[in-house]
Amino acid sequence: xxxxxxxxxxxxxxxxxxxxxxxxxxxxxxxxxxxxxxxxxxxxxxxxxxxxxxxxxxxxxxxxxxxxxxxxxxxxxxxxxxxxxxxxxxxxxxxxxxxxxxxxxxxxxxxxxxxxxxxxxxxxxxxxxxxxxxxxxxxxxxxxxxxxxxxxxxxxxxxxxxxxxxxxxxxxxxxxxxxxxxxxxxxxxxxxxxxxxxxxxxxxxxxxxxxxxxxxxxxxxxxxxxxxxxxxxxxxxxxxxxxxxxxxxxxxxxxxxxxxxxxxxxxxxxxxxxxxxxxxxxxxxxxxxxxxxxxxxxxxxxxxxxxxxxxxxxxxxxxxxxxxxxxxxxxxxxxxxxxxxxxxxxxxxxxxxxxxxxxxxxxxxxxxxxxxxxxxxxxxxxxxxxxxxxxxxxxxxxxx
Numbered sequence: 001x002x003x004x005x006x007x008x009x010x011x012x013x014x015x016x017x018x019x020x021x022x023x024x025x026x027x028x029x030x031x032x033x034x035x036x037x038x039x040x041x042x043x044x045x046x047x048x049x050x051x052x053x054x055x056x057x058x059x060x061x062x063x064x065x066x067x068x069x070x071x072x073x074x075x076x077x078x079x080x081x082x083x084x085x086x087x088x089x090x091x092x093x094x095x096x097x098x099x100x101x102x103x104x105x106x107x108x109x110x111x112x113x114x115x116x117x118x119x120x121x122x123x124x125x126x127x128x129x130x131x132x133x134x135x136x137x138x139x140x141x142x143x144x145x146x147x148x149x150x151x152x153x154x155x156x157x158x159x160x161x162x163x164x165x166x167x168x169x170x171x172x173x174x175x176x177x178x179x180x181x182x183x184x185x186x187x188x189x190x191x192x193x194x195x196x197x198x199x200x201x202x203x204x205x206x207x208x209x210x211x212x213x214x215x216x217x218x219x220x221x222x223x224x225x226x227x228x229x230x231x232x233x234x235x236x237x238x239x240x241x242x243x244x245x246x247x248x249x250x251x252x253x254x255x256x257x258x259x260x261x262x263x264x265x266x267x268x269x270x271x272x273x274x275x276x277x278x279x280x281x282x283x284x285x286x287x288x289x290x291x292x293x294x295x296x297x298x299x300x301x302x303x304x305x306x307x308x309x310x311x312x313x314x315x316x317x318x319x320x321x322x323x324x325x326x327x328x329x330x331x332x333x334x335x336x337x338x339x340x341x342x343x344x345x346x347x348x349x350x351x352x353x354x355x356x357x358x359x360x361x362x363x364x365x366x367x368x369x370x371x372x373x374x375x376x377x378x379x380x381x382x383x384x385x386x387x388x389x390x391x392x393x394x395x396x397x398x399x400x
Contacts, residue, residue: 229391270311278348
């Protein structure tokens with residue numbers, strides 16, 4: 001039986017032919033966008049299969065009609081298919097911006113802003129010289145049961161906005177960076193000594209990739225994002241050392257993903273001598289993010305050791321003291337000054353007992369400031385319920 005062809009009422013069937021986008025405009029759009037979605041930065045060129053999954057979306061709709069998203073505009077029709085009116089998106093975001101429910105949010109002005117910001121960033125990054133990248137190292141763990149996350153996107157933004165460098169993630173595609181994951185560690189109060197031993201062991205293991213990168217010359221700058229117990233941050237800083245330039249980022253309290261330096265304060269710090277004793281032991285108290293009560297320090301140590309205090313000038317120690325990179329740098333300078341003076345004023349010192357109430361970035365700086373075979377061993381204390389207990393002894397083998 002022969003099938004019958006359906007008749008089409010051509011008088012009532014209207015087809016609107018969308019003008020094709022010129023090849024030169026396609027090339028310009030993909031080049032300026034780096035082949036990535038201007039909103040989520042997803043890579044849109046699948047080199048494995050040779051499939052282009054990017055979509056060229058119109059900022060101002062391609063027809064001057066109500067049904068065309070953002071189509072009612074004074075922009076001439078012959079300008080609407082040019083690169084200037086196109087934004088490269090993934091399929092998901094193309095669908096979102098053209099959905100009727102989202103049109104009030106994704107206005108012409110907002111899409112232009114997305115396009116300009118994304119393409120400007122791509123232009124900057126592709127214009128960087130080879131030494132203008134920074135390898136990301138992140139170390140995150142639980143702090144009193146609370147876990148902390150850092151997305152690759154937020155790390156990249158922080159590195160770019162702070163140092164104008166390109167964040168490089170060298171570990172693998174399924175990881176964010178050189179990663180030191182301490183989230184599986186139990187709370188230290190469960191087994192105090194084992195906690196610190198396990199933590200330092202994990203750091204040593206995961207830093208092998210860092211050492212390989214240093215030896216091969218592939219790591220020339222490091223960006224550190226770390227949030228865990230202060231003694232482990234100090235140990236991390238010590239292991240990183242001064243082999244390459246390092247940028248340390250400070251997690252800002254009250255903001256889930258902000259690691260940038262939001263302020264421009266210029267807080268200074270000072271060293272106060274509390275007690276001088278003829279002893280092999282020196283106590284250094286760091287009262288930056290909080291104040292440390294001398295009465296809670298080990299009594300036998302207090303009675304025999306010299307005691308020094310580093311504190312902010314004319315400011316009460318508080319948790320938000322590190323809002324600017326300048327303030328962080330001022331502390332690093334004062335800490336190094338103290339270590340240098342220690343070599344002169346306390347030549348017999350073999351053990352430096354550190355009691356820190358400090359921001360996380362200061363912890364990393366304390367470890368990095370130690371010079372092997374020159375400075376004394378650093379014994380770091382942490383508060384455990386009612387008293388301060390020793391946690392990690394750093395730089396011990398080189399000095400004892």
